[in-house]
Amino acid sequence: MNIASIVVDVPARQIDKPFDYLIPDHLIGVIQPGMRVIVPFGPRKIQGFVTGLKETSDYKQLKALIEPMDLTPVLNNELLALGDWLTETTLCYKISAYQVMIPPALKAKYEKKLKLSSTANLEELPFDIQSIFNNQDTVSWEEAVKLSSLSFLQKEAAEGNIEIQYIVKDRVKKKKLKAIYSLLSKEQLSFEKENLPAHVVKQKKVIDFFLHSDSPVEMRELLSALGVTTSVIKGLIQKKILAEMEIEVYRDPYEDRNFTRTEPLPLTEDQENSIRPILASIEENKNETFLLYGVTGSGKTEVYLQSIQKVLQDGKEAIVLVPEISLTPQMVRRFKGRFGDQVAVLHSGLSVGEKYDEWRKIQRQEVKVVVGARSAIFAPFQNLGIIIIDEEHETSYKQEENPKYHARDVAIQRSIKHNCPVVLGSATPSLDSYARAQKGVYKLLAMPKRMNNQSLPAVEIIDMREELRDGNRSMFSRTLLEKIKDRLEKKEQIVLFLNKRGHSSFVMCRDCGYVVNCHNCDISLTYHRFNQLMKCHYCGYEAAAPKHCPECNSEHIRYFGTGTQKVEEELSKILPEAKVIRMDVDTTSRKGSHEKLLDQFQEGQADILLGTQMIAKGLDFPNITLVGVLSADTMLHLPDFRSSEKTFQLLTQVSGRAGRHELEGEVVIQTYTPEHYSVELAGEQDYRKFYAQEMIVRKIHKYPPFYYISLITVSHEELLKAVSVTEKITAYIQSKLSKDSICLGPVASPIPRINNRYRYQCLIKYKREPELNKSLKKMLDNYQQEIISGGLQISVDVNPFILM
DNA sequence: AGCACGCCGACT
């Protein structure tokens, strides 16, 4: 086995296959599948993943790999196979599939440098070279090109005066600390101490310390404990009494936090009935998927916790996925509280280094449970006993970049390999999952009652058109305002929800109707008040907010649509006594600010919590008795077949924040379309009715869960090129489909232009097309040349979540 | 993706 098949770090179609390399003699037996290695590739050096070992290769002139980047494989056999599966199902490159499974810290960093040839004599070299190197023996390539010219460097390299160096590195190093330990036995230490002159007080103090300590001590600790400086320690090291070593430590994001231990709670009847089949499944090593449908406040988390407990008792591991925005400290506390330091946490708030360390704890089997966002589904456990996906309907489980995978699909795929159950939990299951539960593909577990039998909050729907007719032009209906005032008086807390950050969604001239659009994209600019700028959320374009209409020069510029910033301003005007905390991307971008704001709210430092999406989930504060949804329809009119579903889910989730404890809760939903079934049924909190209604709509329009869909998006700087390519693709795919399938296109994408590229798409709807992925791959191969050199981009999304 | 190689026009 002296040949390794290696997938190299080049995301391109032609390179998307294993390359064979010789394993140098001294590395035979060391190199294993799943390891990262450095290999020569053309003139450079790059990273690659070993996918297999073999005796022979069809390729004649093999190069030898250079060295491994890991001591143990970063991908085990299961994950390597999972990578192949990802490649097949999402049509991504193998390398992208492997990269997504490991922490970003392990992604290679490349450096290109120029080095003076060891044989060259500095004095004899041309003056130009001396000035580039400026007495150093290496400089960065970029620096050198700036100081001279490409051709000059090439010529000098050819003559052997300089050489090009390619360096492959990890992005993050392991964190190491200096520690001090004793080289001598206790007796020898005492002896040395006696021999020291009387005035050497500090060194004696240090020796005393080691007379009572056997293990190495962290340098920092030692210094602060004894009040000495490094020079004292250095003296002892020189005398060969002590020695220095480096110990590897984890960066602990939750270092200075104490988690109070919690014990399993007694279960309600609902919980009892739901957990029984899950426990049985764990017991019998059965591969089953459960849909745990429990209303908000029904206690799904306790079911998760006790299921995990069972898994741990059996000596197995658990993965818990939680949507990024509800991966709050509150949530972490619940898991760490129950399982202590057996829990690793993975989310985007961690630094690259912290993520790496949490991942290593999993890899080294030092933890048994991982709680994390989407990518935690790839946690390198060996003995999975359960996978839990909380809020399974959340769209953030679908990755929108390559590989465009859905964590739910990956979870099920992994559960097959591990013979373990998957639990999908939600108060508002996705239509797809609920339909599968209805068909018996998933096992439905229902928890229709809240714990302690609290009733679900009463919901009132307010027709904002009527308010307008009655002359109320503010963003608060009279009912909502009244109720807010009432709660302020009673010192109870209020949550106001608005699905839009910033200030206004678009800016229009009232005289001529001109809307300020982005120069590069076909989308209106969003006004941000604090810096008086108009921003494009797609390409980042910024412009000053106009004072006059750019078209007709009128001064009647109006800001339409309401964002959280604007609501905050308005609140301070009409209810100056109310203390408001605003939570959106803008106020929580700093590390830890999310937690701080929530803590403030919990401690009662504010009356009103005003926020976007991120407050819709997981909040569980006893004093919240009123939830106001300022505008229920913001997502309803998006060009997306799931917009009704998303609206219903969001409204139901937000409503669930009210009255979770002793105090009764109330919800006010303001809307311009009260007659829409997703608003109406969210008001009634009737999931099953909504499901029935929405299924009819999906069936008529041939959308999931009745049909699968795949979306091809073509983009090009020239409109005609984009259209013509999409046209050809549509025709080609159409010819490969069976009669029952539908291929729609070419149509302009909902955002027809982003960053000066025109976008056209083709939508495929099908029930069964086992050959579709093959056809799509062939199509991509066919356009390979134009993608590389013709400025063409083609993206394929199998089971897309957003159709933009 | 990078990088070398090669072929063509513009210039010291």
Place this chain on the structure above:
DNA sequence: GTCGGCGTGCTC
């Protein structure tokens, strides 16, 4: 003549 532009093809 040569420098430097970019189109083409290869990377175990």
